[in-house]
Amino acid sequence: xSDPRTAxxxxxxxxxxxxxxxxxxxxxxxxxxxxxxxxxLYLISVSFYFALGxxxxxxxxxELATPQGDLVSPDWYNRLFTMHGVMMIFFFLxxxxxxxxxxxxxxxxxxxxxxxxxxxxxxxxxxYNIGALFAFWALLHGGVDTGxxxxxxxxxxxxxxxxxxxxxxxxINGFSSILAGVNFMVTIHRMRAPGQGWFRLPLFVWGxxxxxxxxxxxxPVLAITILLLAAERLFHIGVFDPAYGGDPVLFQHFFWFYxxxxxxxxxxxxxxxxxxxxxxxxxxxxxxYKFVAFASVGIATLGFLVWAHxxxxxxxxxxxxxxFSILTMFVAVPSAVKVxxxxxxxxxxxxxxxxxxxxxxxxxxxxxxxxxxxxxLATLGLDAHIHDTYFLVAHFHYVMVGSAVxxxxxxxxxxxxxxxxxxxxxxxxxFAAIVVFIGFNVTxxxxxxxxxxxxxxxxxxxxxxxxxxxxxxxAGATILGVGYLIPMLYLLWSLKWGPKASANPWGAxxxxxxxTSPPPVHNFATSPVVTTEAYDYAARAARAEVxxxx
Amino acid sequence: xxSNAPLFPPSASELARSVDALFFFALAFSxxxxxxxxxxxxxxxxxxxxxxxxEIGVPVDDHAPSSKLLELAWTAIPxxxxxxxxxxxxxVFFHQMRPPADAVEYWVTGKQWMWKMQHPDxxxxxxxxxxxxxxxxxxxMISEDVIHDFFVPAFRVHVDVLPSRYTTxxxxxxxxGTFHLFCGQYCGVEHAYMIGKIVxxxxxxxxxxxxxxxxxxxxxxSGEELFAANACNTCHRPDSSARAPILxxxxxxxxxxxxxxxxxxxDEYIRESILNPQAKIVAGFQPVMPTFKGVISEEExxxxxxxxxxxxxxxxxxxxxx
Numbered sequence: 102x103s104d105p106r107t108a109x110x111x112x113x114x115x116x117x118x119x120x121x122x123x124x125x126x127x128x129x130x131x132x133x134x135x136x137x138x139x140x141x142l143y144l145i146s147v148s149f150y151f152a153l154g155x156x157x158x159x160x161x162x163x164e165l166a167t168p169q170g171d172l173v174s175p176d177w178y179n180r181l182f183t184m185h186g187v188m189m190i191f192f193f194l195x196x197x198x199x200x201x202x203x204x205x206x207x208x209x210x211x212x213x214x215x216x217x218x219x220x221x222x223x224x225x226x227x228x229y230n231i232g233a234l235f236a237f238w239a240l241l242h243g244g245v246d247t248g249x250x251x252x253x254x255x256x257x258x259x260x261x262x263x264x265x266x267x268x269x270x271x272x273i274n275g276f277s278s279i280l281a282g283v284n285f286m287v288t289i290h291r292m293r294a295p296g297q298g299w300f301r302l303p304l305f306v307w308g309x310x311x312x313x314x315x316x317x318x319x320x321p322v323l324a325i326t327i328l329l330l331a332a333e334r335l336f337h338i339g340v341f342d343p344a345y346g347g348d349p350v351l352f353q354h355f356f357w358f359y360x361x362x363x364x365x366x367x368x369x370x371x372x373x374x375x376x377x378x379x380x381x382x383x384x385x386x387x388x389x390y391k392f393v394a395f396a397s398v399g400i401a402t403l404g405f406l407v408w409a410h411x412x413x414x415x416x417x418x419x420x421x422x423x424x425f426s427i428l429t430m431f432v433a434v435p436s437a438v439k440v441x442x443x444x445x446x447x448x449x450x451x452x453x454x455x456x457x458x459x460x461x462x463x464x465x466x467x468x469x470x471x472x473x474x475x476x477x478l479a480t481l482g483l484d485a486h487i488h489d490t491y492f493l494v495a496h497f498h499y500v501m502v503g504s505a506v507x508x509x510x511x512x513x514x515x516x517x518x519x520x521x522x523x524x525x526x527x528x529x530x531x532f533a534a535i536v537v538f539i540g541f542n543v544t545x546x547x548x549x550x551x552x553x554x555x556x557x558x559x560x561x562x563x564x565x566x567x568x569x570x571x572x573x574x575x576a577g578a579t580i581l582g583v584g585y586l587i588p589m590l591y592l593l594w595s596l597k598w599g600p601k602a603s604a605n606p607w608g609a610x611x612x613x614x615x616x617t618s619p620p621p622v623h624n625f626a627t628s629p630v631v632t633t634e635a636y637d638y639a640a641r642a643a644r645a646e647v648x649x650x651x
Numbered sequence: 652x653x654s655n656a657p658l659f660p661p662s663a664s665e666l667a668r669s670v671d672a673l674f675f676f677a678l679a680f681s682x683x684x685x686x687x688x689x690x691x692x693x694x695x696x697x698x699x700x701x702x703x704x705x706e707i708g709v710p711v712d713d714h715a716p717s718s719k720l721l722e723l724a725w726t727a728i729p730x731x732x733x734x735x736x737x738x739x740x741x742x743v744f745f746h747q748m749r750p751p752a753d754a755v756e757y758w759v760t761g762k763q764w765m766w767k768m769q770h771p772d773x774x775x776x777x778x779x780x781x782x783x784x785x786x787x788x789x790x791x792m793i794s795e796d797v798i799h800d801f802f803v804p805a806f807r808v809h810v811d812v813l814p815s816r817y818t819t820x821x822x823x824x825x826x827x828g829t830f831h832l833f834c835g836q837y838c839g840v841e842h843a844y845m846i847g848k849i850v851x852x853x854x855x856x857x858x859x860x861x862x863x864x865x866x867x868x869x870x871x872x873s874g875e876e877l878f879a880a881n882a883c884n885t886c887h888r889p890d891s892s893a894r895a896p897i898l899x900x901x902x903x904x905x906x907x908x909x910x911x912x913x914x915x916x917x918d919e920y921i922r923e924s925i926l927n928p929q930a931k932i933v934a935g936f937q938p939v940m941p942t943f944k945g946v947i948s949e950e951e952x953x954x955x956x957x958x959x960x961x962x963x964x965x966x967x968x969x970x971x972x973x
Contacts, residue, residue: 170843175840175841175842175843175844176840178843179837179839179840179842246839246840247837248837250837252797252798252836252837254796254797254798254814255797255798255837255838255839259763259796259797259839260839343813343814343815343816344814344815346927349798349813349814349815349816350813350816383699383708384701384706384707384708385707385708385709385710385711386710386711386713388711388713388718389713389718389721389722390713391713392722413744414800414808414809414810414811415798415811415813416810416811416813416816416818419744419745419748419749422741422744423741423744426737426740426741427734427737430730430733430734430736430737431730433729433733434726434729434730434733437684437725437726437729438722438725438726440688441688441721441725442722444688444691444692444695445711445721446708447691447692447695447696447699448695448699448711449699449708449709449711450695450699450708450709451699451700451701451702451706451707451708452695452696452699452700452701453700453701454696454700462692462696465688465692466685466688466689466692469684469685469688469689470681470685473677473680473681473684473685474681476677476681476733476736477674477677477678477681479737479740480673480677480736480737480739480740481737481740481741481743481744482669482670482673482739482740482741482742482743482744482747483670483673483674483677483740483743484740484744485670485743485744485747485748485807485808485809486670486674486804486807486808486809488809488835489800489802489809489835489836489837490835550658553659553660553674554657554658554659554660554804555660555802555804555805555831555833557802557833557834557835558837559837559842559843560833560842560843561842561843562843562844563843564831565655566655566656566657567656568656569655569656570656608704608705638707638708638710639707639710641707642705642707
């Protein structure tokens with residue numbers, strides 16, 4: 102491969118000199134204030150913690166292939182699933198789409214040079230890494246075994262693992278989340294291109310706005326909860342521990358007040374990604390744009406009012422249970438509205454089954470199952486049975502792995518040409534998307550059956566009649582692991598050997614496609630002005646300045 | 652392999668079957684919507700697939716009446732179905748959580764990592780509970796340490812077992828056999844080993860079983876014996892109105908405290924008064940009672956609370972002394 106700076110046959114809009122290579126050296130990356138480089142830093146970090154969390158999931162599935170506890174001891178099994186949850190939730194799922202795609206795209210999509218507070222943006226990445234290092238340190242020194250939920254009094258008085266270190270890691274990481282949320286909200290309010298009113302924003306921006314709202318309002322509650330937990334553990338202040346006069350259920354209220362909305366921190370940005378991909382690969386404005394936009398805000402708001410649906414059988418009043426059940430039913434409606442609108446967008450579209458679209462349609466499929474089983478868990482009489490069984494495990498993996506990770510991977514594939522200016526192999530990537538879809542479903546669908554049968558979650562051993570379904574699940578996990586490995590390999594390959602990408606390889610509409618691939622340091626040669634609604638393919642075809650095929 | 656791999660759990664109570672009915676309704680609703688969405692994606696995705704590279708989709712007018720009608724339909728129809736699910740689910744749940752008045756009370760104490768059961772006659776078991784068929788059984792449960800959860804898949808109900816607070820589980824078994832008991836709330840290192848069995852027997856077999864239980868674990872001392880052994884009766888006795896409140900007939904009544912508040916003398920209050928007597932002093936008395944924390948176990952507390960609960964109401968004179 103010749104030096105890209107001298108190549109004569111670059112596709113239109115490919116930039117040999119871009120944000121990636123205008124300056125060189127480790128320092129130019131570690132002290133960068135460029136939102137695009139910070140996105141790449143996040144990409145590297147979250148990929149590491151995803152791999153780590155995935156490795157622990159692999160060990161869990163190998164252990165569960167047989168009913169006996171024969172691979173690891175009970176206390177190590179408990180550490181595995183706890184650290185798997187902590188790594189995946191706090192250090193992968195919550196920062197992944199906002200940190201990587203949000204950082205990279207938000208300024209591009211609104212025609213800005215950067216986010217509102219570039220230094221704060223870099224600080225967020227450092228705080229995230231410091232927090233993650235605390236958790237990683239704890240992992241190397243024996244980890245923590247309370248479950249990622251840290252229920253008291255188990256976590257305050259009955260474990261001698263590293264609760265405080267991991268709690269501190271999550272606490273510090275929380276500030277990363279709060280600062281990122283503030284930064285994005287201010288950016289969206291203040292830095293939109295001339296002519297870009299709220300209803301001309303891409304839906305990904307709406308999703309990120311709703312997410313930021315939760316990060317800013319919810320995360321401080323988590324911080325307070327962790328401080329109280331640490332104080333209870335160290336000084337026995339008697340808030341949570343009944344042995345000192347505390348309330349045995351109070352911690353769960355505090356914890357879920359953040360941690361339920363946190364689920365929406367994981368899914369709303371992924372939903373935004375799906376809206377972008379569906380519009381681009383149907384070449385059509387999203388059906389019911391305003392409904393989809395307001396559904397994001399609706400989910401973010403209602404999401405704060407449903408926390409006790411995690412606690413129907415935890416000893417709360419049955420009337421409180423009824424209130425939280427009906428509120429949870431309400432939050433299902435905006436999710437359903439989004440699904441119907443995405444589906445309707447395909448009608449009379451110009452649908453192309455490219456790799457990002459495969460992930461997007463896969464997302465819709467698994468999200469429908471994740472959402473519908475969520476309404477089953479919200480139904481009081483059913484939750485009394487399937488609560489804390491593998492049914493629940495399957496449900497939240499359908500939402501958080503099936504949906505959020507597929508949304509993330511779809512987004513990475515959609516914007517990869519913009520991110521690095523290179524294309525990846527079309528056939529191999531489609532194959533991998535199908536492998537991920539199949540592997541995911543083979544892993545987690547049997548868990549619904551296991552859960553209804555009564556297999557509790559967090560069990561190191563189980564009765565022998567549950568083995569067949571567990572073996573299926575473990576086999577599926579192997580397929581899923583391969584499905585995740587293939588993209589990692591070809592995306593790395595593409596950095597050096599992938600064909601160069603044009604400015605707009607998908608022929609999509611959106612400001613990010615109007616600059617070069619990869620974008621220059623300041624994003625746009627001339628500041629863009631927005632004159633049409635988002636996803637206006639008709640106007641674009643009429644202009645025909647740039648051929649749609651790009 | 653499949654003969655040993657059931658896909659659906661056994662059910663051993665009428666309520667379990669009503670949970671299944673609710674589940675099948677939710678399942679039908681879910682399968683319908685999942686197939687609808689998958690079908691539409693497959694249909695639109697193939698019928699409208701891109702034929703040449705410059706093709707664009709046909710723009711749709713969001714403001715057309717048909718579009719608004721669609722939005723309304725797919726908001727209102729799922730909402731309606733979800734409200735049915737909510738109503739039905741809540742109805743089932745209230746039955747699951749409210750034991751009938753004639754239920755016989757058994758006691759369950761959870762601790763890391765075992766279940767301790769007590770029958771009404773004082774028979775004790777570990778990790779097993781034998782119960783008669785057709786009788787409503789109410790379990791009064793408490794934990795000695797962390798939060799546990801009593802879960803019998805065949806009854807389709809979970810209830811958490813809390814430290815320092817009583818919770819109730821109930822069932823009326825309608826099928827004999829042995830059923831799994833799991834701890835359903837993660838409780839530490841050996842959580843997966845905190846399992847047991849519920850053995851449902853014909854009533855006459857149950858009586859025989861009770862009669863034949865060998866005193867490997869002798870019954871606890873009764874509440875009455877504990878009341879005497881811990882010298883509760885030196886102060887709490889019908890003829891001594893000066894040092895401590897008379898407990899006869901107190902259960903379920905309002906008790907006036909020194910700070911002017913009134914509390915109901917329920918199980919929680921009686922338990923707290925034994926472990927932490929200074930917390931809520933009855934008006935007109937001195938805080939002289941010592942704590943019995945660490946002296947009386949949770950199992951004995953269950954006995955004592957039950958003894959106080961069942962004390963016969965006092966004579967008119969004793970009532971006046973209060």
